[in-house]
Structures are given as structure tokens and as C-alpha cells.
Amino acid sequence: MNKEKLILWTIAAINFTHIVDFMILMPLGPQLMRIFEITPREFGLLVSSYTFSAGISSFLGAFVLDKYDRRTILLWVFTGFLLGTIACALSPNYPILLISRIISGVFGGLTSALIMAIIGDVIPDSRRGKAMGLVMAAFSVASVVGVPFGLFIASISNWHAPFIFLTGLSLIILVLIFKFIPSITAHLDSHQMKPTPMQVIRRVTGNSNQMRAISLTIMMMFGQFMIIPFLSPYMVANVGFSEIQLTYIYMAGGLFTIFTSPWVGKLTDNHGKIKVFTVFMALNIIPIGLITHLGQTPIPFVLMISTLFFVTSNGRMVPAAALITGTAKPENRGSFLSFNSAVQQLAAGIASFIAGLILVEGEGGLLLNFNFVGYLAIFFSLLCIPLARRIKVVDIGEASVKLEVEKTR
Numbered sequence: 001m002n003k004e005k006l007i008l009w010t011i012a013a014i015n016f017t018h019i020v021d022f023m024i025l026m027p028l029g030p031q032l033m034r035i036f037e038i039t040p041r042e043f044g045l046l047v048s049s050y051t052f053s054a055g056i057s058s059f060l061g062a063f064v065l066d067k068y069d070r071r072t073i074l075l076w077v078f079t080g081f082l083l084g085t086i087a088c089a090l091s092p093n094y095p096i097l098l099i100s101r102i103i104s105g106v107f108g109g110l111t112s113a114l115i116m117a118i119i120g121d122v123i124p125d126s127r128r129g130k131a132m133g134l135v136m137a138a139f140s141v142a143s144v145v146g147v148p149f150g151l152f153i154a155s156i157s158n159w160h161a162p163f164i165f166l167t168g169l170s171l172i173i174l175v176l177i178f179k180f181i182p183s184i185t186a187h188l189d190s191h192q193m194k195p196t197p198m199q200v201i202r203r204v205t206g207n208s209n210q211m212r213a214i215s216l217t218i219m220m221m222f223g224q225f226m227i228i229p230f231l232s233p234y235m236v237a238n239v240g241f242s243e244i245q246l247t248y249i250y251m252a253g254g255l256f257t258i259f260t261s262p263w264v265g266k267l268t269d270n271h272g273k274i275k276v277f278t279v280f281m282a283l284n285i286i287p288i289g290l291i292t293h294l295g296q297t298p299i300p301f302v303l304m305i306s307t308l309f310f311v312t313s314n315g316r317m318v319p320a321a322a323l324i325t326g327t328a329k330p331e332n333r334g335s336f337l338s339f340n341s342a343v344q345q346l347a348a349g350i351a352s353f354i355a356g357l358i359l360v361e362g363e364g365g366l367l368l369n370f371n372f373v374g375y376l377a378i379f380f381s382l383l384c385i386p387l388a389r390r391i392k393v394v395d396i397g398e399a400s401v402k403l404e405v406e407k408t409r
Contacts, residue, residue: 006180007122011115013173014078015138017166018108020146021085022050024162025101027151027232027246031159036094040230040367044356046098047229048349053102054109055345061110070121070184074114075177081107082170089163109345121184140261143254143310148247155244204339212391213327214343216384220320221347223381224313226355226373227288231306237367240296252303253310260311264318273319273326277388280315285378287312292374316384326393 025032025047033043084104091097150162204210235241235249268276287309294302328336355373362368 010176010180012138016142017169018111019139019142021166023147024150026229028159029233030236030243040359041356044352048353050101050105051345051349053105055342057106058109059342070118071181077107077110085166089160089167140254140258143250147250151247209392210327213324216387217340217344218347219380219384222351223377225348225351226377229352234367234370237365239294249306252307256307256311257314264315268319273323277319278385280312281384284312285381288374288377292370
């Protein structure tokens, strides 16, 4: 059991590092736009480049990663992630930083896929939920600790500092992987044919229920990632936050979601996925509308709105993830979720890029047209509610039978 805990803590550390690597660029927007003299459109490309490359690599990785020892491929992939982070830390200009973010995204996407695969291989089903909870908690910890700390050292030094810190942390984690992650080769002994990319695409596109689940994923990303990448630049340029005060937004939002996520999970089990999703999606529209229309505003009021945004955004994700996962049967659930993850990353990249095209920089550095971005985000969010109601969870009886057969072997 001690070995299992060491594996989980190592995986959680990996997850924390690559989540901070992804998230840290967004609140650094004000610094990067000023230093590199780039437009909102160019900053939107900087954010979306990571998600585009992560989406493509996570899709392709679903058909490559199963051919190798998990430990071996994790060492290689995390080494690639480390090199991408070093490249970000040393980037002297915008074009090189853009290339570095693409490299980081490629390996970040593969890292995400490997983390899920290792948990599935190493942790028994009876303890897998708790294991997932520990590893997924890295997102909230990254919001509460990682991003604010990165912003703090960037504010007292420069934008390179968070990536230098992540480089040092990644070197330590590489040693932890080498020491605590065992050789994992059970999947190599399976004689089951792995689906080709075209087979996965045909399975999904030929299933109307799964296509509705994919559409829900896209609409949800459009409703969020038109707002999130530009939240920090807008707060500094239009609302009156200093760059160091941005840490309050991520600390408050992350801290509250640590407590609200388990609560939303219980609500989902007790009251149903559709009902809880509808409530939180409807509530999420309120802070979207308020945030995108803010002018000079007192910090406490802004923190109330931004925290409501984080809590309701997280609250709609919990039932949605359970709903989307349930649209696939056990025998093709892994390939479907890999495809869905890739679509999610690509949709997030497209959303941030489109928002960057709409936003313009006005006099005194003000960001204009954020209200129009908010209207679009609300439109896509509203589409999610009737769409979610049309998604059906597949009959799990077959899965239960299969589980009982496995137990009797």
C-alpha cells in the first residue's frame, strides 16, 4: 500500500506541474502583452497553441502509448515536457515562446493520457475513485498555490521566473518517476486488437448519442475559454487590478472549489446529472455576464464575482463529466474518452483564438469588445442545457455482468 501511495503522489505531482504550466500563461497576459508589444489576437494564439498541440497529441497518443512500458514512455514524455518548459523559460521573444508553447502542449497532452492509463493499470477498481480524487485535486491545488506563487515571483522578478521554477520542480519529479513508478507492462500482454484512429472516429460519428456528448464538450469549452484566457488582461487593463493582485482571483476561486467539488459530486449522485448540470450551467451565466461588463470596480466585489465564476464553472463540469463518460460502453469507453479529450483541447484552443480576434486594444491599453465575447459565451452556455437533456447514459447492466465474470476468474 505504501508503494501505491508513492505512485499516486508522484502522479499527482506530475499533474500539478503540467496544470500550472498550462494555467500560468493566462494570468501572465498583461506582462507578455506589454513586454512583447503583442495584440490580444497574438496573445490568444499563444494560449490556443498549447491546447491545439495538446489536443492533437492526446488523440494520436491513444494509439501509440499502449505499445510501450508505461514507465519508459512516461520518462521520455516527461523529459520532453521538461525541455519544453526550459524553452519557455529561455524564450527571448514572441515567436520562440510560441514554438516553445507548442512543444510543451505536445508533451503535456501525452502526460495527461499517461496519468489516466497508469491509474487504470495500477490501482484496483475498489480504490480507483479515491485515487482519481487525489490526482484531480492537483487542479485546485494548482489554482490555490501554483498559479498565485508563479504570479508572485513573476511580479517581483519577470515573466521567465515561473517557468524557471517549473523547470526545477520538473527535474525533481523526473527523479521521482525514475525512483517510484514501476515497470507497467500488463497491457502489452493483451491480445485485444487496438482500434485505429479511423475506427475510433467511425464509432463516435456513427453514434448519435456520443455525437451529442461531443457537441456538449465543444459548447462547454466555447462558453468558458472565450473568457478564461483574457480574464487577467481585462482585470488589469479595465478593472484596476495590479498584476500581483491577480493572485487573489486564483487563490479564492481555487480554495472554494476544493470544498465545493465533493459537494457537487454528492448532489449529482443524489439528484441526478441533468438537474445538477442545468442548475450550475444557469448560475454560471450570471458571473459571465457580470465579468465581461466590469469597469473600475472595488476588489472585494470583483472577487465575489470571479469566485462565483470558478465555483459554477467547476460545478457544471462534475455532472457533465459523469454524463459524457456514461455515453460509452466499457469496451470502447477508453478510445471514446481519448477522442473526447482531444476535441476538448482543440475546442478550447479555437475558443480562445476567436475571442482574441474579437478583442481590440483601445486608448490607454483598455481591452474593448469583451462584452461581445461575453454574449457569445452566454449563447454557447445556454445551448448546453437542452443538449445535455438529449444525452442518454448507456445501460450499465452489461458492464456489471462483465465485472462479475472478472471477479469469478
